[in-house]
Every structure is written in C-alpha cells, then in structure tokens.
Amino acid sequence: QVQLVESGGGLVQAGGSLRLSCTVSGRAFSSYRMGWFRQAPGKEREFVANISRGGGSTYYIDAVKGRFTISRDNAKNTMYLQMNSLKPEDTAVYYCAADESFLPSTLGREYDYWGQGTQVTVSS
DSSP, rough: OEEEEEOEEEETTOOEEEEEEEESSSSOOGOOOEEEEETTTTTTTTEEEETTTTOOOOEOOHHHTTTEEEEEETTTTEEEEEEEEGGGGOOOOEEEEEESSHHHHHHEEEEEEEEOOOOEEOOO
C-alpha cells in the first residue's frame, strides 16, 4: 500500500514562511511523479506545483512562482514545498499527490495517491 503523509502546515503571518513535507511509503519513491495541490474553503482543489521523478523538472502556477519551491529527496522518500512571502490567499489545505506515470501532470485526476492534507493559514 502506498501512503503519503504531509506535515509542516500551521499558522503564519503574511510575509512569513513554511516548509511542507510529504513522506511516501510503500514503493520506490523515485518511481513517482509528485505534485502539490491546495483547496481553499469554498473553492475547488487547485494545482500548485509538480516535480519529475528525478527532480530535474518542476512547474508552478503563476500565483506561487518565485515564492514557492518544490523539491524532493529520493533518498529520504520525501518531497518538500518551501513557501516564502506567504499571502492570505495562500490559506488552504495543502495535499501532496503521487503517480507512477512518467510525465508530470497538473491534473488532479491523473494522480492515483493522495495524502490527508495539512492546513496552512496565513493571517493578514
């Protein structure tokens, strides 16, 4: 069974930083493409960033480009999302997702495995 566990969420003031982690168990982490999604209250789930299996390719939505950095450590079976210069509009539950397909994807329906989510709240 593949399990994804997020951690690192919390309450932070605008302009602050948080680092989310997603630890994967069950199979070889390096065989998964990975992504971060978020869902704000009353809104649909939104793609945030993805990273290729080896970590050499990343992609971000414009709203977080230059502020967020996605990375992975395949030796530790862990993916990260470093979030800097946080804004109140970044407030959401953040989910990590994994899939064994080769090409990275921005579509939630193309990911097979999901974590339980971690709350990020940015106060103004």
